[in-house]
Amino acid sequence: MAGFSVDWLDLREAADLRARDVALLARAQQWLDQSSSEQSRDRQQPMIADLGSGTGSTLRAFAAGGVETGRYAWRLIDHDADLLSVASERYGAGHSLETRVADLAQPEHLSLSDINLLTASALFDLVSAEFIESLVASIASQTHPIAVYTALNYDGITRWTPAHKLDMTVLQAFNQDQRRDKGFGPALGPHASACLTQVLTAAGYTVLSASSPWLLRGNHGTAGDTQLMTELIHGIANAVQSSIEQAELQEWINFRLANVHTGSCSVGHMDLLALPQRASR
Template structure:
């Protein structure tokens, strides 16, 4: 499967970093501090945003292995990581869950990944994590809530359409979309993990105008594919939303959830 565009990943990184729940990051750091050689396996790493977001908060001797299927994103992640001796990179198709090297991993991390995955994927990963005694930090999974100001009569319907599209196959089977965090938490709790979740919403205003415009542009095709509305209705709604970006009081909230699961 192909990766995301690196320009989109760069555009969203500031909003992602601001959204992460720092309470869970601190809990993860405390967990790793009790280990002689903490090691993180970051799956679906993209350009390395999880590494950049967490590295300064975790023990400095923590080792990292970043996995992604897209060699272009891996190359960018490596470039941005510089010459750190504690960070390595490897190409890997995440559909091969059995091939994940968990023997030395203390925790698996992933950002904005599990809402693209199926329940089968989550169950199989939970089995591997339980067998290895390995924790999971899964951040920024979309949870189905979008709110705008000023409001438009079609806001709710457009969110519902997008959520419907989010449940289609994204390369890992029928995607969980907004149900990802709850599903993942259920599978991990059933296998004895101590699971904590927290909200991690994007809160976008005039300072994030470029991200809002790109996000709305990216909604067009999913809405058209999921909708029974006339194309003109979707176009008019998008034109309204784009026109409000940067106006006084205008804002956009896109809700996500973070999850930390540690062996019980």
């Protein structure tokens, strides 16, 4: 789980796609088609800008939801040029797709004036409240309405079976680590959805939400589920190692690894769709 390698993003992809709320994604597409036909008569394709895009997971999610993704122009923005080049290799042909290497922590450099839909997945738990406020102020001040679709915001609830006596201690330490600065100031971690909802609502948006947990099973899941649980255990242990006594933590790691083939894990997330009020119905 360390960093955001292509391998890690590919590994979590199946769980992400299963988790995303399909109704919100469909509603985002519906809004995009409706508003772009009203607003952008001079442009053929509505523009989607995906922040922290990685290798293009939002585009894949739209495609998995049955959306013909080639109908839209895509701007993928990330500070990792390697991830963006993988996205270009995968989707450059058949899509109007541009990639931009940019540090989102400097939002004044983002060009959002020509977009219709702003998207992000598994990103906003890394950012600060200040970043959300500045981003929302920027899109809300544009002369045309821009909707926001954000998926897979971690909500702080991870549950394992079978239970272990250290589960809650590990979870609390992990959630504490989630608040660590990831380059944007103090990270929102599990508070991302609440902050987004509050700031977007205050800016006049109608915010719809749905839970989108990862549901991973050793027995009835895929081989990818057990591999993802294994990586998750190592990633969590790495994040909490300075907060928990080493022998206790090692016992938890050993127990969890011994149970990945028969146990289960759910990791809570929220998906949000924020619609500018004058075009939300």
